[in-house]
Amino acid sequence: MLSSDLVFLRPLEADDLEFLYALENDPTVWGVSDTLAPISRYTLRQYLDNAGADFQEVRQLRLVLCQQDTKIAVGTLDIFDFNPLHQRAGVGIMVLGQYRRRGYAHAALDLLLPYARQVLRLHQLYCTIAVHNRASVNLFKVAGFKKVGVRREWLRTADGWQDVLEMQHLLSN
Numbered sequence: 001m002l003s004s005d006l007v008f009l010r011p012l013e014a015d016d017l018e019f020l021y022a023l024e025n026d027p028t029v030w031g032v033s034d035t036l037a038p039i040s041r042y043t044l045r046q047y048l049d050n051a052g053a054d055f056q057e058v059r060q061l062r063l064v065l066c067q068q069d070t071k072i073a074v075g076t077l078d079i080f081d082f083n084p085l086h087q088r089a090g091v092g093i094m095v096l097g098q099y100r101r102r103g104y105a106h107a108a109l110d111l112l113l114p115y116a117r118q119v120l121r122l123h124q125l126y127c128t129i130a131v132h133n134r135a136s137v138n139l140f141k142v143a144g145f146k147k148v149g150v151r152r153e154w155l156r157t158a159d160g161w162q163d164v165l166e167m168q169h170l171l172s173n
Contacts, residue, residue: 002063002111007104009063009077009111012048016064019073020044023094059083065095065108074099077108079116079125087123089116093139101135109143117171126168130155137165145169 002009012020024039059082065075075095082089091112093105116122127145129136141147145167153161 002115004107004111005068006107007068008066009108010066012062012064014048017041017044017048023076023096029094065104074104077112087121089122089125091125091127105139122171124168124170129165131163131165140167
């Protein structure tokens with residue numbers, strides 16, 4: 001199991017329905033998750049029924065981020081857009097609002113990096129972060145991700161268009 005003193009990462013389980021429902025239906029994060037409308041419990045149940053599919057086949061993996069002491073699910077860590085030829089994948093972290101700024105996302109990234117290199121045999125991870133999301137930009141910088149570019153007017157928001165940073169971590173270095 002991927003575990004530290006603060007957190008552990010585990011696969012999705014059948015009883016994660018209500019947790020996912022709360023996470024996926026938080027309108028404050030829809031702008032970065034490409035969501036435009038609430039997701040039903042029925043749709044999430046179907047997703048959970050297929051969540052155990054092989055990473056190599058579906059090219060994505062969602063892990064639940066849990067507090068070590070209480071075992072409460074506080075967020076998710078997603079590995080997506082896996083490319084086996086180029087040995088790379090995207091990474092995203094979502095933490096429920098009431099659990100943010102407690103070090104959980106940082107601890108999850110600390111667990112992910114050696115796992116991605118040693119177990120998934122990835123050469124690199126990348127992420128895309130809204131430039132105004134300073135907490136996420138700093139999180140990934142501290143974890144060793146480097147800024148490699150900016151996509152202009154990439155995210156549409158209620159206030160107009162927002163740029164995003166592209167960041168990358170070469171795992172072999």
